[in-house]
Amino acid sequence: MTAESELLDRAQHTRLVVIGGGIGGLVAALQCAKVGIAVTVLEAADRPGGAIRAAEVAGLTVDAGAESYATRGGHVRALIDELGLTDAVVTPSAGRAWVHGLPGAAPLPAGGVLGIPANPWNDDVRRIIGWSGVWRAYLDRVRPPLTIGHERSLGKLVRSRMGAKVLDRLVAPVVAGVYSARPDDVDVEIAAPGLSTALTRTGSLSGAVSTLQGHRDLSKAPGAAVEGLDGGMSTLIDALVSRLRELGVEVRTGVRVDALARCESAWRLATTTTDADAPVEEELAADIVIVATDETAARALLAPEVPALADEQPAQPRIDVVTLVLDAAALDTAPRGTGVLAVPGTTQAKALTHSTAKWQWLAAQARSQHPHRHVVRVSFGAQGEAPATDGLSDDDVAALALAEASVLLGVALEPAQLVASHIERYAQSQPASVIGRRERMAAVREAVHRVPRVGVTGAWLAGTGLAQVVPDAIDEAEHVRRTALWAEQAQA
Ligand SMILES: Cc1cc2nc3c(=O)[nH]c(=O)nc-3n(C[C@H](O)[C@H](O)[C@H](O)COP(=O)(O)OP(=O)(O)OC[C@H]3O[C@@H](n4cnc5c(N)ncnc54)[C@H](O)[C@@H]3O)c2cc1C
Numbered sequence: 001m002t003a004e005s006e007l008l009d010r011a012q013h014t015r016l017v018v019i020g021g022g023i024g025g026l027v028a029a030l031q032c033a034k035v036g037i038a039v040t041v042l043e044a045a046d047r048p049g050g051a052i053r054a055a056e057v058a059g060l061t062v063d064a065g066a067e068s069y070a071t072r073g074g075h076v077r078a079l080i081d082e083l084g085l086t087d088a089v090v091t092p093s094a095g096r097a098w099v100h101g102l103p104g105a106a107p108l109p110a111g112g113v114l115g116i117p118a119n120p121w122n123d124d125v126r127r128i129i130g131w132s133g134v135w136r137a138y139l140d141r142v143r144p145p146l147t148i149g150h151e152r153s154l155g156k157l158v159r160s161r162m163g164a165k166v167l168d169r170l171v172a173p174v175v176a177g178v179y180s181a182r183p184d185d186v187d188v189e190i191a192a193p194g195l196s197t198a199l200t201r202t203g204s205l206s207g208a209v210s211t212l213q214g215h216r217d218l219s220k221a222p223g224a225a226v227e228g229l230d231g232g233m234s235t236l237i238d239a240l241v242s243r244l245r246e247l248g249v250e251v252r253t254g255v256r257v258d259a260l261a262r263c264e265s266a267w268r269l270a271t272t273t274t275d276a277d278a279p280v281e282e283e284l285a286a287d288i289v290i291v292a293t294d295e296t297a298a299r300a301l302l303a304p305e306v307p308a309l310a311d312e313q314p315a316q317p318r319i320d321v322v323t324l325v326l327d328a329a330a331l332d333t334a335p336r337g338t339g340v341l342a343v344p345g346t347t348q349a350k351a352l353t354h355s356t357a358k359w360q361w362l363a364a365q366a367r368s369q370h371p372h373r374h375v376v377r378v379s380f381g382a383q384g385e386a387p388a389t390d391g392l393s394d395d396d397v398a399a400l401a402l403a404e405a406s407v408l409l410g411v412a413l414e415p416a417q418l419v420a421s422h423i424e425r426y427a428q429s430q431p432a433s434v435i436g437r438r439e440r441m442a443a444v445r446e447a448v449h450r451v452p453r454v455g456v457t458g459a460w461l462a463g464t465g466l467a468q469v470v471p472d473a474i475d476e477a478e479h480v481r482r483t484a485l486w487a488e489q490a491q492a
């Protein structure tokens with residue numbers, strides 16, 4: 001037997017189980033199946049995809065979770081191309097997002113980094129922060145650069161350099177929208193790589209933003225450039241699952257893994273089918289396991305092998321996304337562009353996306369049903385607080401979302417205009433940009449890697465968003481393959 005055929009034989013006789021069928025788990029499964037490993041994916045929900053999920057609302061298939069991906073890094077696009085979906089790639093409409101709660105509403109200024117303006121004197125900035133805010137922000141240019149460059153907290157940095165109005169009215173809504181976090185908790189270097197260095201060099205925060213814009217480093221900033229898929233992001237999950245099945249991967253849904261135990265060189269998985277009427281318990285065996293669940297489940301599954309993981313009880317605040325299908329001629333002109341970010345504390349909703357203003361493919365489908373049909377997504381909940389929808393019945397959630405949509409869109413929307421609504425609930429981990437989080441997650445990964453034949457991936461470690469999760473899953477699958485197969489082969 002040649003070395004290559006020996007490796008292939010070894011791979012084919014290796015049973016690898018991926019726990020969790022979100023994008024992270026499916027991508028990890030693909031990487032392993034491509035080299036011939038026998039892979040099974042176990043997903044607790046009744047469909048794969050995790051936070052990428054479609055919903056049927058009034059006959060329209062809409063994204064009820066992730067609706068786009070950041071183009072930075074090129075990893076998601078490479079996956080899309082590999083799966084033959086290149087022709088389905090779409091870009092959102094050019095309209096700007098708005099910010100609400102000034103009081104009133106205004107388009108979010110063009111450019112800027114996480115809402116920090118390069119020039120506070122610009123009309124679109126002044127409209128939001130007023131003359132007093134502009135003069136205060138201008139102090140940033142004239143203050144001596146003594147204390148700059150060393151502030152880790154984004155909120156503290158912006159407040160001290162440009163004042164509370166820039167922080168509260170521009171930066172806070174963007175940071176809440178992108179990270180569901182408060183600016184004070186966000187690490188400047190992670191959220192806006194290069195900003196601190198540019199600040200030290202130029203002597204002012206606005207100068208630093210200009211420098212980043214000039215160097216096109218903005219493409220690295222979250223939300224800078226996104227793409228979507230005609231038909232919605234769930235088509236990526238459908239394509240991934242078909243590819244996995246072609247490669248012989250078994251993707252089992254409705255199977256929750258309750259416990260993971262190492263038994264000599266194999267893993268034992270205690271599972272339960274999640275069919276409420278007839279739950280069935282089953283024990284499965286695997287040579288290698290990749291844990292690709294949310295943070296709470298991952299810590300519980302891995303704690304028997306890595307006890308330190310039980311030390312931290314993660315806060316996974318709930319985010320509720322309410323999709324409204326509306327017949328409203330007043331929305332035809334997209335009065336608030338592609339959507340609205342709320343100044344925290346001014347509304348009960350966190351943000352709104354006018355999906356049919358943002359995505360042409362969805363607008364065409366909606367219009368084919370009714371000339372003034374629109375899809376609007378209203379999201380509730382943020383780090384450290386329960387969503388305003390907490391404890392409400394579905395009807396009351398829909399009524400609240402409609403009322404919030406009226407406020408955010410600046411258009412009176414009546415209950416009679418609501419064709420249908422859909423509620424989707426999510427738990428989200430602390431964002432990777434929160435101060436200290438990256439170091440803690442690196443330590444978690446290191447501890448897990450000390451256990452042989454196990455890998456761990458997912459947004460809780462990689463950071464929220466497909467642009468983070470996809471490359472992390474690829475790297476983790478490669479790590480597991482290398483350490484569990486090739487290294488052991490080398491030792492043999
Ligand atoms: C409302 C919303 C909108 C978003 N919008 C965007 C966007 O537009 N662009 C973007 O890039 N990102 C977006 N994100 C973030 C992005 O969707 C996530 O970061 C990413 O999908 C997470 O993938 P994952 O595989 O790590 O986790 P998940 O998608 O959470 O998958 C984990 C899976 O593990 C399963 N599981 C958990 N426990 C077990 C168990 N014990 N046994 C078996 N299975 C288990 C779960 O059911 C789930 O399917 C959004 C997120 C949300 C919530």
